[in-house]
Amino acid sequence: MSPDLEREKLLRRLATLPPERRAALRTALLGGREQRTWPLSTGQERLWFLQRFDPDDCAYHITWPVRLRGPVDETALAAAFTAIAARHEVLRTRFVLDGDLPAQVVDEPGEVRLDRLDPASADIGRAVAGYAGRPFDLAAAPAWRAGLLRLAADDAVLCIVLHHIVVDHWSLDVLMRELGECYRAHREGRPPRLDELPMQYRDYAVAERRRAEEGRDHLDYWTGRLAGAPPLDLPLDHPRPARWTGRGAKAAVAVPDADVTGLEAVARAHRATPFMALLAAWQVTLGASAGQDDFCVGVPVAGRDRPELAPLIGYFSTTLVARAELSGDPAFGELLRRTRVGTMKALAHAGTSLDRILGALRVPRDLSRPPLCQAMFNLTHNLPTGDLLRTELGDLAVEVCPQPDLGRARVEVSLDVYRGPEGIGGWLEYSTDLFDAATAHRLAEAFARVVTLAGGDPGLRLSELGAAVRN
Structure with a gap:
């Protein structure tokens, strides 16, 4: 039996012990010291x-x-x-x-x-x-x-x-x-x-941390995949401050259900998921805006790859890095194929922290911007929400309140969307040091146009979709 399987088997056995037995075992292993x-x-x-x-x-x-x-x-x-x-x-x-x-x-x-x-x-x-x-x-x-x-x-x-x-x-x-x-x-x-x-x-x-120290966290894959990735350089409304401040705001994102349904049909035809299709649309939007065909987008994932982690409160989520592959002016359908392959490989090598990747890549320190991923994408679709959106608490009725806008941004631009009955909704979070509100709204509208056009005709090339973004 491999060491990993032995460790998992031991953890399951320890989980069945009563709390007092686990406490006694911990004390014994530590030689009487907590x-x-x-x-x-x-x-x-x-x-x-x-x-x-x-x-x-x-x-x-x-x-x-x-x-x-x-x-x-x-x-x-x-x-x-x-x-x-x-x-x-x-x-x-x-x-x-x-x-x-x-x-x-x-x-x-x-x-x-x-x-x-x-x-x-x-x-x-x-x-x-x-x-x-x-x-x-x-x-x-x-x-x-x-x-x-x-x-x-x-x-x-x-x-x-x-x-x-x-x-x-x-x-x-x-x-x-x-x-x-x-x-x-x-x-x-x-x-x-x-x-x-x-x-x-x-x-x-x-x-x-033990897995990382033993080199069992796929670091070699990520350093090979991300070596030489350039930063995303979107056109700015204001000079970049010498130091990242995190000041930010949000712009609403909305795509009608009929347009989202069209993109979902394209995804099915290319054996891809709606997440992959929306990520590709966001990459098209960013690439056309920046005039780049190579950059990275961070994607948060749950990180709970074992059943014993499901009932725990804690910080398990991690960031996968999706490197855009827009070169050669491909049709959107070809980009979707590239995105599908890249996403599947990334998920197969999940579990490496972004900090270890940054350290191994020796990304130059730049206090003016987030490292490696200046943009993020998140589709809220696979997290449990049955109790989060509960409508009762004992004899109390519960209503979810709107999330407060704290005026902060974690990266330069971040798209956080969900699929609802009326289509795609959500927010584009952006750095107010770099962008005006009007620019953020145009970027949100450009993403919606790419979804609509790509869902209607996946044969459109990125140059054609990019023209729609810039107009």
Whole structure:
């Protein structure tokens, strides 16, 4: 049996042990000493360095505000969060320097208190944005908080804010599922009915770093694939600042259902997925705008490739790098074929952190722009949302509130879209240091035109699609 299979078998056996047996085993393995610090995962380490670079940056805050209709039991709500934080160590974790390296420290379980948002604010969105935009001190306290905005006796907004270093978007579904069960359990005077977790996030971080150190994370593939990739140089409205600030804004993106349906039919005909077709359309848009046929686009993926990771709260998502292959003025159908092949290979070699790739490529340090990927693309389509979009919490009705715009951008331009019954919707997030709002709106409209034209005729060449982008 291979070492990987033996390790997976051992993890499954350990997951079946009662908590007290696991604690005793850990103590025995450590010679009677409890380990005080744990390494960060490679993804966490990148976010930790970014936070040290700019402690006030809230670009990596994940916010989930929901409207609660009915008599909110604040005691039960706080008790539910307390139970969840006791269950998931990552919600009790601080990030400190241990010598010259960052490390995570897991605090003992304690009571979670709800913050009270200012009820005097007449603008819910402004109150939520103000609460979400407060920076975290990662060394002093756990990297999340929850606050309640009371609007009336039977009307309130619950705002959950978490730093990306402890969660990803998959985690939100887990969090809301457990919040619903723990809230009901406290109201009914019973223990929550939740399965024992198979592991904790720190266990994953240790194993992930071991895989990287042993060279089992496909680094050679990525260095070969991405060597020599040039930066994306979109035409700018303003001179590039000497240092990246992360200031940003959003422009709405919309593509009608009929046009999206046409592109989806083209994708099926070329044995591709809608994600691949939309990624190709975004690459066409960027390439035509920049006058380039070679550049990279970052694509977030869930990173939960093993079933025991599914019930955990933590930061598992990673960034795949899609290198555009627009050379030779191919028809859109040919570009889609290239995109399909490239995406399949990238997924087969997933699991390597972007930081390891950057280090191996020796990408020159440029404080004025994000490294390697100046653009991102995300189609929200394969993440669990059944509990995230829940409509009840115990005896309370739940409505999802609009996401606050914190005025931040993680890269120069990022397209974040979803497929709904009316077509494609979403946002184009952009750096306001580089682009005016009018430019961002034109880029969003150009993407919609490419989707429409390519869906109507995949035989159109990129030069023809590019002319539509520039007009």
